[in-house]
Amino acid sequence: MTALEVAPNENEQAAFRSASEGLRAAIMEVAAIIDQTQTDARGYGAHLSGATKELGPLGENDAAKQIIARLLARTNSFLDRTAEIETRLTTASTQITNLNSALDAARREATTDRLTGLGNRRQFDERLEAGMKAANETDRSLALVVFDLDNFKKFNDEKGHLVGDQVLRHVGRQTERAVRDGDTAVRYGGEEFALILPGATLESARAIAERLRVTFDLNPLIRRDTREEIGHVTISAGVAVYRPAESAIDFIDRADRALYAAKHKGRNRVLTEVLLGPAKQSLRG
Numbered sequence: 001m002t003a004l005e006v007a008p009n010e011n012e013q014a015a016f017r018s019a020s021e022g023l024r025a026a027i028m029e030v031a032a033i034i035d036q037t038q039t040d041a042r043g044y045g046a047h048l049s050g051a052t053k054e055l056g057p058l059g060e061n062d063a064a065k066q067i068i069a070r071l072l073a074r075t076n077s078f079l080d081r082t083a084e085i086e087t088r089l090t091t092a093s094t095q096i097t098n099l100n101s102a103l104d105a106a107r108r109e110a111t112t113d114r115l116t117g118l119g120n121r122r123q124f125d126e127r128l129e130a131g132m133k134a135a136n137e138t139d140r141s142l143a144l145v146v147f148d149l150d151n152f153k154k155f156n157d158e159k160g161h162l163v164g165d166q167v168l169r170h171v172g173r174q175t176e177r178a179v180r181d182g183d184t185a186v187r188y189g190g191e192e193f194a195l196i197l198p199g200a201t202l203e204s205a206r207a208i209a210e211r212l213r214v215t216f217d218l219n220p221l222i223r224r225d226t227r228e229e230i231g232h233v234t235i236s237a238g239v240a241v242y243r244p245a246e247s248a249i250d251f252i253d254r255a256d257r258a259l260y261a262a263k264h265k266g267r268n269r270v271l272t273e274v275l276l277g278p279a280k281q282s283l284r285g
Contacts, residue, residue: 018026068108115165116172118193119186127184127196134198135242143205144255145195147212147237150267152191159230166200167221167233178212202241209237209270219269234268241273 008059022110111123119127135142148172149155154163176194184196197205213235221230230237238258242251254273262271 019131046105115168115188116187118172118175119184121188124186124194131196131198132242136244140199141201142242143197143200144251145205145209145237145239146255147193147235149191150234150250151237163230170221174215175212178208202239206239206270206272209239212269213237236262237270238262239272
């Protein structure tokens, strides 16, 4: 695996554009309302100031009554305008809330794998970068687990892609249950998955991966439509811990090489970077 930028698809781009344009329009509306309110308030204030000067020498006479009548009319007009402004602000506030929800939904859509419900490759890149930055700034440990399904292509070919998709959804559910608050579980691509574990040591990360491996190994899969047992899916996993100032590519490579080693030692196992020798190419399966 390598850490690469993943471009958003056209639907995601359209969703972000639509939400952004709507948000800009709502902000412009609020700005216009505020500007109008200030204009109205200044005009009303000037009118009151002028009326005060006029009332000074008049006392109780018809002229004073006329000024008071004008003030009442202007006050009522201002109150009506204020009520209209409150309505417009309420509408704008609702629009902004809805647009914020739309942006959140678009953001989740952009970083979620639709089949498994886990994060996708883009989320992996973002969270790994953030985790590495935090580790460099705070000296907090950061562990990475990469795993994939053993012989999944053969399983997929024999059982069919619908069953294969059911298996991937099952893996997504079990993986999500295995991680802690603050961890990130992603489907990296195909049958490949990854766990980003802030604060985890090599041993605690290995333990999380091992619990996940045992869960798959001990629980056979049941086909939903026929309730037929369709066998076990096992995983092989590699674990590495971040080294200060190293690149994402080097960090991923060590976890990946540990995964390769687990494959070569017979699959259905978790290995850490401790046993790694010099880097060399390997094949999964």
